[in-house]
Amino acid sequence: MKERNITLSVNGRVHHLTVPVNKTLLEVLREDLHMPDTKYGCGTGECGACTVLVEGSRAINSCLMLAATMDGREITTVAGLDQGGELHPVQQAFMDQAAVQCGYCTPGMVLKTISMLAKNAQPSEAEIRHELEGNICRCTGYAKIVAAVQQASGQLEAPTLRQAV
């Protein structure tokens, strides 16, 4: 297999890599850079578990992107969001709204939310749901994920401890 030399910035750290041209960005992240925070869910761009950000705000499916085409790009994975123990507001919102169950879709959901809010700071509920269509969650029924996006966009308060109704 042909190889190509690329430079990839991942979460602010620059990597010089030699990658086979058929290798996906997801595989390079997980296998070459040993960064397992980006998840394999289907390998065919259907589930969004492998979502990463390009240039800080554009969400892509890393399973569909050949690493060789990402030369010179800046990639953000979910592990690059929290700083010095402080969670990113989107991460905090997912935590506050109990939007996490098995957690396998969560990295992709968090990054997709950041990308969504970069385009539209105050999305309506219908817009949120539409934007999340490419990210599958099988645990939550999406209700609390939508609430997390609303909290992250300042449209919903973080809940205090809830009692049973």
Next chain:
Amino acid sequence: MSEFQTIGKSLPRIDVRAKVTGRAVYADDIQLPGMLHGKVVRCWEYAHARVKKLDLSAAAKMPGVVRVLGPKDVTQKPYNSSVLDLMVSEPMHQMLGDVEDQYLFTDHVKHQGDAICGIIATSEEAAERAAEKVVVEYEPLPVYLTADESKQPGAVQFTPLKPGNLAFELPEGMFPNHVYGWGDADAAFAEAEVVFEDSFQVPKQKQAQMEPHAYVAQYDDQGRLTCWTSTQMPKCVQRKLSKLFDLPMSRMKVNQTVVGGGFGCRLGMVMEPEACAMALAVPGRPVKLTSTREEDWLDSPTRHPGKYWMRMGFKKDGTPVACDAYFANYKGGYYLDGSGVAFTTGAWLGGMYKFGALRYRGESYFTNQTFCGAFRGYGNPQTNFVMEQMIDRACAELGLDPVEWRKRWHKGVGDDGWCIGMTYSSCALDECLDRGAKAIGWEAKRAAYAKQTGTKRRGVGVAVMNHTSGAMPMLLEHTVCTVRLNEDATAEVLLACSEIGQGSHTTLRQVAAETLGIPVEDVHMAIGDSDATGYDIGAHASRTLYVGGGAVKAACEDARRQVLERAARALAAEPDQLDIRDRQVFVRDEPSRSLPMERITQLGVYNFMDPQTGKTVGDPGQIQGYSSYFPPHNSPPFGACFAEVEVDTETGEVKVLELVNAHDIGRAIHPAIVEGQLEGGAQQGLGFALTEDTLFDANGLCLNNSFTDYKMLGPSDMPKMTNILVENPDPYGPFGAKSVGEAGLVSPVGATANAIFNAIGVQVLQAPITPERVLQALASKRAQ
């Protein structure tokens, strides 16, 4: 103010920080030094065939290949990947007739994706490239996709152990005439004034958990086999693997990793046998085995599809006189828990209404599709789809209100539950029905939708459900828990209960903290390492909070008793006069007489002897609480679901507008987690009702083993959801809690079907209720 410190509070989950930062370690995230990669070579061309020739020589020469494994290079013991054999007594096992019909690598392909051989290589890619060089010649066999086909005389036999491809019928020894139920159904039907019957079809739904199956296995230099696995049942898998590979349990270790969703798909063994067989073939070297999404779809269990016939008889006033039902499920290629769903489907049917007589028969037939196993609900959604539509048909014919009929005739406290003799200990279904009806605006909407014109028709429907909290009395219920108090009065809870995303470790920690009287932050859940934890069945049958929580509570009560006995001596009081709150032990009626719990735990460990006097201060011994807990009862939850839909009568499309899910859960230990179970369950229940079915062509090849072709409801499809948590503490559950894990999925199935019936005046008898089937139903209505 709540009587509790921790119970009833929606605290942040234990695992949430690791999950939002991507630091949670799932099985595929594990990297070990020298790790190799396995690949299972599967039959993708045929759903039924014999292997005539298998040539691994070219694959073995491929770069990076370390070993190739044919059927004779691994254990040839037959096995059953399900764990039912561990959960019933030997006589019961014999009576059920559960069989071992699986082999690591087969020469008789029984479904597409069946495993032929394995490759071990230095990288996943090298293993995949070698897999392409494996030469297999097949002799195609006739393909059977339904029971009607596979039970024909002369059909190829799936296993000599099950003649006629009848995998299971209710055994005569336990169910005379192969019937579950009560009363004389024929005599009861003779008394009926109106009788309805129909035949329904239920779908082959797939769990589609987000994390595919993944394992790492290593046979180490002590002769010990370790398997890191995404299983729901670490302890049972440890036992099953030790039996399969003839290893004593002391040399078989299972580490449960973070699990990316289960929903029943990871009950028992899935691909652990293949991963472990590969590790045994390369001693010392860890081997990682992961499944692709396509493999997950075709080589791990699905829900049981099949044909479900039902007949119900009533008096004209609505009195339910008799119910007769027959469910023939299409088992797929292998037996697994062939006896389970065939029985429980009838058990939920029997647990719901006060029919004068019930006669249920359940059978499993082998067919050439992916084998069926456990899926959240375990037969209950199938029954809900059929039973609840039959009830609404009767209500429509008899002019009765479906909510009022259900309130009048559902079973309640003292009635037999899911098994005859296991009576209901609590029931708040009336409150669920009342509050749910109010929330959806039942009366006004039923009245309004009775007189609709136009092409878009709205409807509102209701369905109720019962379930279990654990599988007693049919299956074993047992969880072992150890709680160890540290010197500083913090605690470690050791148990094997599975966290599969449902939040069990968070809620079990609340149970521990509340019982011990210490802050929840001071309790650590040490779970997942089979070396450290005692027995537990695993996450199935909605048992983890009810049974596991009972075990945690019992172990913590044991530790608490020891603390109070020691504190009583120090405070010159009786243990039963004392209480613990926020790590202070105090006399209940005189709270100023107190001492820090830490003083007791500290002195228990650091119990110095004064060398001059030879005396010690306080009681020696680190406090450990222990329970080997067999619950005294099974306290089922109830639920009432209300759905509102809009049906486009020109296109057949159904949009669910609103769902109200009211559940009697006993006590919500963690309300947000309960809501999450109901909301996530609803997504799967709506999927069963409207969109989800694994489809096969005439050759048994799968048409939709991907997220594009297998349609699940997405964020825009999901309706507005309202959860109503009805708290009516159960006398047996920990702090009154009953189960919730599976419950949320079940009643949205019937409620949605009934809402469609309300909208268009005709029932759709096949799930999922696709637009085509809606249009067919409307056409048949017009033709009448």
